[in-house]
Amino acid sequence: MRVVLFPSTDKPWDGIEVYSYELAKRLSKKGIEVIGIRIGRSDRTKIINDNFKLIDVKTPNFHNIMYxxxxxxSSLRTFNVLKDADIVHAIGGYYAGIELLPIKRKVVTIIGASSLREKSFFKRNLRRFYMSLLYRNASAYIVPNEIIMKEIKKCLKINPFLIPLGIDTDGLRTNESRSKIRSEFGFNDNDIIILYLGQLVNGKRLPELIKGFAILSRRIPEAKLVLVAWGYLKNHLESLSKSLGLDNKVIFMNPIPYERRKYIYNTADVFVMLGDSFGDGGISNAVLDAIGSGLPVIVSKNSPNYLVVKNNFNGYLVDPTDYNQIADAIFKAIINRQELGKNSLYIAENFEWDKVALQIMKLYETVYSSQ
Structure with a gap:
């Protein structure tokens, strides 16, 4: 079977790229011929492995809505490749590039429902209308969780297949000792590391996290809050940390390449992701990686992350506006990190990418045999 993934990459960064990359790895290992299409600034073809070929397509350097x-x-320039495939699998809004093309077997993963971002009745329904125009005529629709499934059923009047996002448990394992990895990042063995990995932007509840950490820091002086992220709030968050006397305890680190993320997770004792004020119904990839790394995880009770973080089992659900609650949850997670971390690994077993890929392969076979 020949499958085209759109978009594709060999160096993933965001959620769509991670999804495509991890799926391509599994499909190609199972003997499926995978052709990935990546939007680029030059034309080239790169062989990733015996069954995975990545095609870069030169396009104008448009941004924002012009993307x-x-x-x-890119879809028009690779039409012959798309037409000759047994399955064309598009992820998210990239499906717009193949929706109107005469391709027999189109599968789309609706990785997020943008309408869920909107509180305004008008804007939400406008986004729902847009989705109803975008996601048409696919042979099969995949959604990653129940929240997005409910929204898509309402918008599109279809019954999508529920196949969750995966966790690359093997890729998160390290051979080096934790002490050595910590030393390379400049941390000591006795440091208590609370980790956040994401963006420094509004909606992530980072000021609240820092204020909650300030309370925790008085209880656990050796605690450090490590923010592996970038974004326009960095200067503000640095000033806030300094004003709270935390400038040596709140550490800002640049994002790290995807293949090296396992090392920063390995340094941590607890992972925190409090964002709840915007989103598209998706579960954070960073939260999934933290679970796959065997970490206790603290998330907002109002975010979709509650689907994989079970209160008092592998972490805690909190009100992100309550600084004392945040501090208490981190404190409890530190005290109970062995048991909570073990339970995170238990949950991760159900989301292993190998299992997820098998479900998608079965769907491919169903689509192929029915058309």
Missing amino acids: FARILI
């Missing part, structure tokens, strides 16, 4: 033009151009 759609790049999607359309």
Whole structure:
């Protein structure tokens, strides 16, 4: 079977790229011929392994709303590749590039429902209308969780297949000792590391996290809050940390390449992701990685992350506006980190990418045999 993934990459960064990359790895290992299409600035073809070929397609350097033009151009320029495939699998809004093309077997993963971001009745329904125009005529629709499934059923009047996002448990394992890895990042063995990995932007509840950490820091002086992230709030968060006397305890680190993420997770004792004020119904990839790394995880009770973080089992659900609750949850997670971390690994077993890929392969076979 020949499967085209759109988009694709060999160096993933965001959620869509991670999904495509991890799926391509599993499909190619199972003997499926995978052709990935990546929007780029030059034309080239790269062989990733015996069964995985990545095609870069040169497009104009458009940004923001004009990025759609790049999607359309890349799909038109690779139409023959798409037409000859047994399955064309698009992820998220990239499906717009193949929706109107005469391709027999189109599968789409609706990785997020943008309408869930909107509190305004008008804007939410406008986004729902847009989705109803975008996601048409696919042979099969995949959604990653129940929240998005409910929204898609309402918008599209279809019954999508529920196949969760995966966790790359093997890729998160390290051979080096924790002490050595910590030393390379400049941490001591007795440091208590609370980790956040994401963006420094509004909606992530980072000021609340820092204020909650300030309370925790008085109880556990050796605690450090490590923010592996970038974004426009960095200067503000640095000033806030300094004003709270935390400038040596709140550490800002640049994002690290995907293949090296396992090392920063390995340094941590607890992972925290409090964002709840925007989103598209998706579970954070960073939360999934933290679970796959065997960490206790603290998330907002109002975010979709509660689907994989079970209160008092592998972490805690908190009100992100309550600084004392945040501090108490981190404190309890530190005290109970062995048991909570073990339970995270238990949950991760159900989300292993190998299992997820098998479900997708079965769906491919069903689509192929029915058309």
